Amino acid sequence: MPYSPEEEANVATVKAALTTGSEDFTKFFSEIFTQETEWTIAGHGPVAGVYHGLEELHNNAEAALFDRLAGPLAITTRGLWADGSDVIIRIDSSGTAIDGEPYRNGYLYILTMAHGKVVSGIEWLDLNAYYEIVERITI
DSSP, X not given: OOOOHXXXXXXXXXXXXXXXXXXXXXXXXXXXXXTXXXXXXXXXXXXXXXXXXXXXXXXXXXXXHHTTBSSOOEEEEEEEEEETTEEEEEEEEEEEBTTSOEEEEEEEEEEEEETTEEEEXXXXXXXXXXXXXXXXXXX
């Protein structure tokens, strides 16, 4: 079934943000998230929960990872689909930690879009990989 005009616009917006963030994952977030975006990290542990706005997400979840990397985290898009105002994406990431060890993870996002921005969403990732690097490298 073909996508509606809304779905096509949302897919194009997310695809452009993924391209922008392909060599630096932080650019993906700054491209389409806002200070009003409600973001849920599914799972258990200290980083799982609901965040309100890009700044809160960065300060309480992303910075702990990105500060432990030797350079930007690269992403590869594995799938991109739309359903109404939702865009579903599957992403793999790769980078190198400041201790020289590789960091890899996989993500599944459901992004709810409005006016070209993410208004809310949920993220599934390998939290064990996230917690392992955060616990291994003290900064």
